[in-house]
Amino acid sequence: MAAYGGPVSDHFNGKWFFNPGGASPRGFLDLARWKLGGNNEGWPNAFPSPFPPDRPPRRVEGKALRVSFVGHATFLIQGAGLNILTDPVWSERASPYSFVGPRRVNPPGIVFDDLPPIDVVLVSHGHYDHLDLETLARLWQRDRPRVIAPLGNDATIRGRDLSIEVTTADWSGVVPLGRDVEVVLEQVHHWTARGLLDRNRALWCGFVLRGLSNGVFFAGDTGFDEGRPFRRIAERHGLLGLALLPIGAYEPRWFMAGQHMNPADAVRGFKLLGAQQALGYHWGTFKLTDEGVGRPLADLAAALATQGVDPTRFVGGRPGLVWSRAAGS
Template sequence: MKWMGLGGLATIGGASVAAKANASNHYYTGPESDHFDGTLFFNPDGHEPKGFRDLLRWQFGGGKARWPAERESPFAAAKPEPRVDGDRLVVTMVGHATLLVQTAGLNILTDPVWSPRASPVGFAGPKRITPPGVAFDDLPPIDLVLLSHNHYDHLDIATLRRLHQAHDPQIITPLGNDTIVHREIAAMRVAAHDWGETVRFRDVAVDLEPAHHWSARGAGDRRMALWSAFVVSSQGGKIYVVGDTGFHGGRNYRAAAEKHGGFRLAILPIGAYEPRWFMEHQHQNPREAVEGMRLANAAYAAGHHWGVFRLTDEPVDEPRDHLQAALEAQGVGRERFRAMQPGEAWDVPMAP
């Protein structure tokens, strides 16, 4: 277990929604929508996360595979290029959900975590078993951070503070997460927006799109901040970035394909999915990730969210192995969908 639409065009620094007094939400006030009831966010026609009784059933029910204390990546730590210009697209795996995306002269990080634990404290919680695939000091200048939601394996204040001090990047994140960041790093540049909004940043457009997930930093703030996927559109094509999601019958993948027409690359989670009775609605498995790639009409896919932090029950390498089996079963070439590992860099081909 993790430690604890509105449409239109928005620009950096602009307000996303009109304010509405609501003392019961710590992070966000605004009007009701098809995924916000005036107090809490929710998945339309979807599922809420399991409750405390189910959590205890899972935690004390057995079935957890043993993970090694350390795991070496087959790739040496990468030293990325300072910039990747034009329509080239290079993706480098740092670890878990943290990837460096370089295209159109921009350096973009997804859900950056360099801390040794995905946890609110330094002495407990899921521990990193593989070092980051890019040393923090070897990062190129970071322009933009896509922050998908507030779980500790995706929103890490210590890392964001280091990025602010060293790079001063712009953050784009769904509603409410700006409050969390600004309470700790008041001067960080954070733009919070709703599903269906488009944000312009230099020569790219970033669309915030639905994902089937949830949010919490502790016991008293469940679903008070929004979660999302992103679509980055540049001269080199479109990139679909999904931090965490349940498959949800493929609903969001179909909608993304219908709206955007398809993608050069989809960055998709493939791990943290067992036991299915507990995780199914929040974390897709590798078979569902392959189906999602196909439904979204993505030419290539990069698999993440596996092999670094032990969050759930499956063996450490099972997501990679099950991904390969799913690709074969669904007739998708292995070269099109990589289960990326720390230090691995991929010069992604243009979509055929």
């Protein structure tokens, strides 16, 4: 990943980005302590979804909204005549290598060739389970979508294919998408790297889609960070219709709490947002951390009960799941 060279700001010191007032990612000694800790819960070789692969329509017009879960952090969001993908990963592994690294335990919830024409791709940050260069190159060659990412990630993407056009922006940046829809890059609490020497040389973000139904928030990856990301978004955007929130990759907590929410954190964030509905992702496809493959769903159910939230308002996504809202509802 090439180094970003923009001006110094409250979250960029001229060399790397950081979380203002927040916890820094753990270092290599802590990583070794985690990996030697021996509390890893095994995963099965396959964890099939109960849903068949989705075959989405070519377009969804007007104020209706249709959201299909592909897997991990990939959603197809359709509304206002636009087709938008978040963090698209169709590769078999979330890894720089095709032969080693976290491997899918279920196929994507949409077969790649069944995707409608993609207009916009939102890339939240550079980790391999979110920025999949092979998938981006396939999408670019097929559809020439608008690719939008936070600062510095264009170098990584265009390093794979110089012809890919990437729009980058800082936190709070607004990018019009047409059809009276715009996307806002929002500050969340995370970090990024592609290798050993490029930590935080590019930025990370969540995205709010305004003008799409009642508004959609996609968090990318984030820690709870005392609730600050969710309070900021609620203050800036009001009560959104749909929140897409990560609920996995959270054990051990001493290592992961700063950068990844557990389900209890996600429910607290959902309540702070005041959104009408949430879908949980970032679990059950790639084994990244110690918790078992089904534990996020069980922990989500417990958190919803403990915090008094109707479980129909926060659903853990499985590949092929489709959520929709009619115009005016």
